[in-house]
Amino acid sequence: MMNFNFNISELVFVMPELFLLAAISSILLFDLYVKEEFKKYTYHLSQAALLVTGLLAFNLIGESATIFSGTFVLDTLGSTFKVFIAGFSIIALVYSRQYLSVHGLLRNEYFILALMSILGMLVMVSGHSLLTLYLGLEIMSLSLYALIATARDRAFAIEAALKYFVLGAIASGLLLYGMSMIYGITGNLDIAQIASFASLATLEPQETLILNFGLVFLVIGVAFKLGAVPFHMWVPDVYQGSPTSVTMFLSTVPKLAAVALLVRLLIDGLSDFQHYWADLFMILAVLSIAVGSLVALTQVNIKRMLAYSTISHIGFVLLGFVTGVLEGYGSAVFYVFAYILMSLAAFGSIIVLNRSGFEADQISDFKGLSKHSPWFALIMLVVMLSMAGVPPFIGFYSKLFILQQVVSEGYVILAVIAVIFAVISAYYYLQIIKTMYFDDADKEIVVSAPFDLKAVLSVNGVLILVIGLMPSYWMNLSVSLF
Amino acid sequence: MDSLLSILIWLPILGGGSVLLIGNDRGSLAKWTSAVISVLVFILSLNLFLDFDTSTSAMQFVEKASWISQFNIFYHLGVDGISMPLIILTTFSTILVIIAGWEVIQNRIADYMAAFLMMEGIIIGVFSAMDSMLYYVFWEASLIPMLLIIGVWGGQNRVYAAIKFFLYTFLGSVFMLVSLIYMYNLGGSFAISDMHALPLTLAQQSWIFWAFFLAFAVKVPMFPVHTWLPDAHVQAPTGGSVILAAIMLKMGGYGFFRFSLPITPDASSYFAFVVIVLSLIAIVYIGFVALVQKDMKKLIAYSSISHMGFVTLGVFALFSIMKMDSNGELISIAGASIESAYLGLEGAMIQMVSHGFISAAMFLVVGVLYDRLHSREISTYGGVVNSMPKFTGFAVLFAMANAGLPGTSGFVGEFMVILGALQANFWYAFLAAMTLIVGAAYTLWMVKRVFWGPVNNPEVNSLSDINAREFSILAILAVAVLWMGVYPQPVIEVMHVSIANLLEQALTTKIPGIL
Amino acid sequence: MLFGGWLDNSITIDASHQALAELKGHFYSAFALLTHSVVTPPFWMMVGGAVSAWVFCLYRPDWADQIQSRFKRTNYVLNSLYGFDRLNDIVFVKGSVKLGNLLWKISDMTLIDKVIVNGSAKLARYLGVLIRPVQTGYVYHYAFFMIVSLMLVLGWVLIASDFSFFS
Known part of the structure; x- marks a missing residue:
């Protein structure tokens, strides 16, 4: 069995996680013991903690090590993902605070829970054993369930939290079941050992079959977290029911962690079974793109619409993994980055419309926005066009990258299906633009945005255009991770 | 100037951005800024014409910089005799549009001007991109300002028209994207010139041809994918209609010249008959449809489709006129003269430029009436000549040009295409020439009902004749229409060598093995 | 070159039809x-x-x-000039208008625009409406859906493996 040996010098490689854990604990204590008037600084401390975590992770880029007896891996992919997780979370928390404060939901547990789930993601990103991965996943998920339920006087939020919890538990159970099958066959929890076992040429048919079964369960666990059809049922309900700030958090950063889970389990671990899981992903991807695009057409709630739009974006991400080549994986990661950037800006624009006693979550709440506040309308316009895949915004290049990889691996039909549904989905993005630009306001619009939110949202929107004009660096970065 | 094309692209786009910043509250400043920028861009674009070397088919004013390195995508610009006239047409039309919107647009004036300026830059980008991905980016981006122009400043049914316009063209172009990516994976380059040289089997060419065809046919538009055009034109504000008809339709025609013929020559030849039939349907069928329109803008929109049919006819008639023999010499088929192939292609180009002038003029004419009585219905008017004699003079001139009267630009292009088509097949020419009858019928009938005859509507009597601003726009266009009609030589000279090169490319087989 | 003198040779006499020589x-x-x-x-x-x-x-x-x-x-x-004017009015003018209306209303507006263009848009929306009720809002439905999907996938893996493990 495994031989656990521990070397104090290895701690250097887990600095981001260690720091974040320490920060969470101290912020928790801080919040518990300081006077009421200082409690507002919990938010700032959380942001600072995230910033430092991100910097620490950034510092580790280029290092590579497998530590703690092979249960924890540090590589460029992991460190880069951690930097992005921290960075995107900072943006998300800026937007969240505004939403929470206008709706009287601003409690400091919110930030601590968010930090906790981010810690889970960091562990997941670096997990190199089935156990570490599962541990990270559960830290993340449990914090997220609680995060949704922080709006405890909203029935919809509680419903969403419960749904997410129950279904998430089933998915975790399935994932665990798959892990146990793989452990049973390979006798190992270590991803590297599993990989070397799976690459043996002398696998018995029975062994292959059970590995395959385990693989199916793993794929389902990952697909659930990503929200791919047919394991997407929780997505619209949870997105709609959760407070918008949580929806935003849920739809962005955890997707990156889920992609990391996918990479660790399936690419690092079972890449010899690539043609098996690629086939599964192909079905999931096509279904996701189709269902996401078609059902979103009929939505009037913008959070629900964005939920379906997420599902269809996830379909594109999976297409990148179908290709089975490193550039393909890189394209998927680039797509996730682009998607998160767009999704953050979209939810940021929704949050801007919220005010005390008014929950903006209908598409019609955007009516006449372009006259009232042209700048936010323009940002939303950019986001929607980008999501629809119209150049010169980042969403186009992420689709281009995926399609290029898909076509280069010979799946021209897949590319054609994807672009047809991209056109269909353009319709509902256009609906938002139409509502903002072509319709007149039928009720009062109040845009409430403190300076920090305004600044971050503007930068976020401009990035969608600027990275779109110069995507080269980011594409290179994404491919270099593999 | 080394970076003339970049300036032509980015000056209007950034200028549009600054006009946005000026804001709707300072409308007059926004208007003057836009006018200055558009005139400046036009003057700069004239340099393209003046410094143009007519003796070579190579790309000129070339700029190249690395853009997206992992896909070998370059920021690569250049013009030849085919794209240069279209760029000047673009800069020319933008000035007209900005002046035409001067007093008419009251609502969000700065946004309006900014949209047209950005549109100008983007379309110049389409015509000068030498890298297919750069081309595609500009091509798709051009939808955005037009979507907003139709949707924000359009008529009653603008939402439907704007979204239909966007989705129609978007659907058409995504297949082009897939085929561009496909060719990139074969040849490892997105450069258009590399795609020209890429050997492709007939099956590959056929798929690529149809993907391109869908994109370009929607834009041109050709029967049966033309139905977005009447809606878009009718709902768009006058300026939007002008840009749509004068320039955006040309993007489709340009696509056939730049992509379809040189990249898929064998498939183009193989399917030429289908395209010719569709063009003839457009010319005749749409002509009859135009005849019964009660809305002036719709009538002109349909007549646009009919006239653009000549472009595709002129392009694809080529394959019934010439072929390449086994020694690589161009020879004619069945006694047709080599010149008639040039006639078809150059006629198509002239027709694009001329249609740019005439359709712009026709839409402006309708715009002048619409600004006064807020009606596009033919039946609202009648006897306009009594109160607006100067205006009627211009209107009748443009109507004659639309009907293809010799001496106007409308005649030259159509006549050249018909002459070319005659060499290909008598019936092509016969059906195409039908338009001279039907076209005259619908145009003159409209003129008769709107400008002449009894005054049905008392308001018509109180119409004021065109002011200096309107007069100057229409006068400039009248000069352009007549100049192209009498002396098209400079335009033909500019494109001749490029056309010769294109002809060579279009008739050289790319099928490996036969090469 | 043809365009050295534009339309220079536009009136020429075909060698086989020498009418003037005749x-x-x-x-x-x-x-x-x-x-x-x-x-x-x-x-x-x-x-x-x-x-x-x-x-x-x-x-x-x-x-x-x-x-x-x-x-x-x-x-x-x-x-009445042998009725040519009336022939023109009835057959050519009214006929063209009738033909134009027919082409416009039936072919253009109905067949192409209503059936094909708006029809495909409607079809997409209809499919969306069709799939939407799957989202019942009940957790047990969702769980059931997940499990059924899992079964299908496992079955597919079994079939794809050709049951080679039995041998």
Whole structure:
């Protein structure tokens, strides 16, 4: 069995996680013991903690090590993902605070829970054993369930939290079941050992079959977290029911962690079974793109619409993994980055419309926005066009990258299906633009945005255009991770 | 100037951005800024014409910089005799549009001007991109300002028209994207010139041809994918209609010249008959449809489709006129003269430029009436000549040009295409020439009902004749229409060598093995 | 080069149809043509026309009225120019308008626009409406859906493996 040996010098490689854990604990204590008037600084401390975590992770880029007896891996992919997780979370928390404060939901547990789930993601990103991965996943998920339920006087939020919890538990159970099958066959929890076992040429048919079964369960666990059809049922309900700030958090950063889970389990671990899981992903991807695009057409709630739009974006991400080549994986990661950037800006624009006693979550709440506040309308316009895949915004290049990889691996039909549904989905993005630009306001619009939110949202929107004009660096970065 | 094309692209786009910043509250400043920028861009674009070397088919004013390195995508610009006239047409039309919107647009004036300026830059980008991905980016981006122009400043049914316009063209172009990516994976380059040289089997060419065809046919538009055009034109504000008809339709025609013929020559030849039939349907069928329109803008929109049919006819008639023999010499088929192939292609180009002038003029004419009585219905008017004699003079001139009267630009292009088509097949020419009858019928009938005859509507009597601003726009266009009609030589000279090169490319087989 | 002189050769004579050369053979002299004209029908028709004009307008104008009343039908046909104007009005003008309306309303607006263009948009929306009720909102439905999907995938893996593990 495994031989656990521990070397104090290895701690250097887990600095981001260690720091974040320490920060969470101290912020928790801080919040518990300081006077009421200082409690507002919990938010700032959380942001600072995230910033430092991100910097620490950034510092580790280029290092590579497998530590703690092979249960924890540090590589460029992991460190880069951690930097992005921290960075995107900072943006998300800026937007969240505004939403929470206008709706009287601003409690400091919110930030601590968010930090906790981010810690889970960091562990997941670096997990190199089935156990570490599962541990990270559960830290993340449990914090997220609680995060949704922080709006405890909203029935919809509680419903969403419960749904997410129950279904998430089933998915975790399935994932665990798959892990146990793989452990049973390979006798190992270590991803590297599993990989070397799976690459043996002398696998018995029975062994292959059970590995395959385990693989199916793993794929389902990952697909659930990503929200791919047919394991997407929780997505619209949870997105709609959760407070918008949580929806935003849920739809962005955890997707990156889920992609990391996918990479660790399936690419690092079972890449010899690539043609098996690629086939599964192909079905999931096509279904996701189709269902996401078609059902979103009929939505009037913008959070629900964005939920379906997420599902269809996830379909594109999976297409990148179908290709089975490193550039393909890189394209998927680039797509996730682009998607998160767009999704953050979209939810940021929704949050801007919220005010005390008014929950903006209908598409019609955007009516006449372009006259009232042209700048936010323009940002939303950019986001929607980008999501629809119209150049010169980042969403186009992420689709281009995926399609290029898909076509280069010979799946021209897949590319054609994807672009047809991209056109269909353009319709509902256009609906938002139409509502903002072509319709007149039928009720009062109040845009409430403190300076920090305004600044971050503007930068976020401009990035969608600027990275779109110069995507080269980011594409290179994404491919270099593999 | 080394970076003339970049300036032509980015000056209007950034200028549009600054006009946005000026804001709707300072409308007059926004208007003057836009006018200055558009005139400046036009003057700069004239340099393209003046410094143009007519003796070579190579790309000129070339700029190249690395853009997206992992896909070998370059920021690569250049013009030849085919794209240069279209760029000047673009800069020319933008000035007209900005002046035409001067007093008419009251609502969000700065946004309006900014949209047209950005549109100008983007379309110049389409015509000068030498890298297919750069081309595609500009091509798709051009939808955005037009979507907003139709949707924000359009008529009653603008939402439907704007979204239909966007989705129609978007659907058409995504297949082009897939085929561009496909060719990139074969040849490892997105450069258009590399795609020209890429050997492709007939099956590959056929798929690529149809993907391109869908994109370009929607834009041109050709029967049966033309139905977005009447809606878009009718709902768009006058300026939007002008840009749509004068320039955006040309993007489709340009696509056939730049992509379809040189990249898929064998498939183009193989399917030429289908395209010719569709063009003839457009010319005749749409002509009859135009005849019964009660809305002036719709009538002109349909007549646009009919006239653009000549472009595709002129392009694809080529394959019934010439072929390449086994020694690589161009020879004619069945006694047709080599010149008639040039006639078809150059006629198509002239027709694009001329249609740019005439359709712009026709839409402006309708715009002048619409600004006064807020009606596009033919039946609202009648006897306009009594109160607006100067205006009627211009209107009748443009109507004659639309009907293809010799001496106007409308005649030259159509006549050249018909002459070319005659060499290909008598019936092509016969059906195409039908338009001279039907076209005259619908145009003159409209003129008769709107400008002449009894005054049905008392308001018509109180119409004021065109002011200096309107007069100057229409006068400039009248000069352009007549100049192209009498002396098209400079335009033909500019494109001749490029056309010769294109002809060579279009008739050289790319099928490996036969090469 | 053709365009050195634009439309330079637009009037040329095909070598196989030398019409002018043919004419040249018949041309003798101006006087010969003059005398020859006296024996051709057009000359005598011209003379007939001049005489009848003189008779009906100057010599006996009342004959014209008498002839008109006696040959009413002929007069009608001649007066309405053998009906060519009406043919033009009814067949060409009204026919074109009818054809135009037919093409516009039936082919353009109904077949292409309503059926194909808006029809496909409707189809997409209809499919969306069709799939949407799957989202019932009940957790047990969702869980059931997940498990059924899992079963399907496992079954697919079994089938794809050709049951080779039995052997």
